Every structure is written in C-alpha cells, then in structure tokens.
Amino acid sequence: MNNYMRLEIPAKSTNEAFARMAVGAFVSQTDPTIEELSDIKTAVSEGVTNAIIHGYENMSGVVSIVCRIDEDMLEIVITDFGVGIENIEKAREPLYTSKPDEERSGMGFTVMETFMDDLLVESKLSEGTKITMRKRLKSR
C-alpha cells in the first residue's frame, strides 16, 4: 500500500488527542495490531506535545503532521516553526527536561525512540524542529 496524509493544526493542547486519533485512524487501514497502533499514537502524542510546549512555549503556532505508508513502512514527520532546540543530544537524554518547574518527565524523546523503530530530530534555533519517526508494521 502507498498512501499519505497531511494534517495542519494550531498548537493547542486540545489538538493532542485529535492528532493521535487522526494518525491512528490513518494507520488503521494497514490493519495494525492493537499494540502497534497504541505505540504509534503514544509517539505522536509525545511529538505534538513537544511542539506545543517546547516549540511554541504554549504560544500560538502551527504544527504539521505528515504520515506516509510505503508497503510495510510507516513514516511520521511532525514539524513546528517555533524556537528550535539548542542542544538536540541533551534534549534526547532520558529524564532531561528544559522545563523542570513544570513537572515534565523528560521522557518524550525516549518514548518516541522506544515505541517507534527510529527517530531523527532536526532543529534550528528560531526556525523550528522537525522530527521524523519510522516504524515497520509487522502485522502486514
């Protein structure tokens, strides 16, 4: 199967649930297992939350989500045009958070890495952040 979808949403926390459900609905056409589907929805939730909290620091902005299915490979790209990440390596460390006062767990990237097969983080200060996640769907 070859298919894609593109979604653009304002950076509002109410859209976190919408984004993961929309991606879940799109991926459902590949007949994934329940675990694959929940892994994907969790990773999307983390990516979109990062864009809202960190990319836009809870200010207004647009989050773009592009999903591609190419045979058994799923690719999800989440992009924001916010502040960018100063030190990607540090941001990816488990338990590291740039916002320790806000009870963030610092687990976002770790969850994305664990629940997907691979994770690429590209970022430029004052331009934004693009994360690309891939997962091979075993059920197909």
Added chain:
Amino acid sequence: MKIRLEYASGTLIAKIKGEIDHHTSNELRTVLDKEIMEKSIKNLVLDFDKVTFMDSSGIGVIVGRYKKIDALGGQLMIIRAKGQVDKVLKLSGIKKILKCREEVSINE
C-alpha cells in the same frame, strides 16, 4: 478525562477514566493537589482501570504527586494499569519506586 474521588481512612482513591495527556494532566494535577492540601490525605491510590491512554505528561504528574505524598510520609499506589498505560509506566521506571498492583483491598 473524568476523575472520581473516594476516601477510605486517610487514603484518597482517585478513579480516573479516559485519556491522560498534556492537556488533561493539568486538570488531574489540580484536582489531586486540592484534595491533598485540603483534606488530611496520607496515602493516594490512583486507579487506572478505566484509563485508556497515557503519555509521558502523565508520568510527570505521577512523579510530582509521589514527591508530595512521600514528603507527607504517605504512600502512592497505582492499581489496575494495563496495556499501553502499563507500557509507559514500565518505560518510565516509576514502577520501581511505586507500589503497583493489579487489584487492591483497602482494608488489608
């Protein structure tokens, strides 16, 4: 997300229903902190039986409440987490410091 609160001898049992993410975790934090502050709560039980989704924002709330309850000399327990929710809990390492059970009898 909906939260139902029950009390049993110094223990607050919060029965949570629905999805815990960044958006809903703010409400969860506010509700739990209000109860911990206003009522003399010692222990907190989070009943996740009807939680259908949780991401790392939920972990942030649990760790924050754990610190509060621990400082008050009480215990925080998570019960009936399953599927995706249990997977996120395991990944976070929080299960090593908290009591997590399938079921709980309050009188034990």
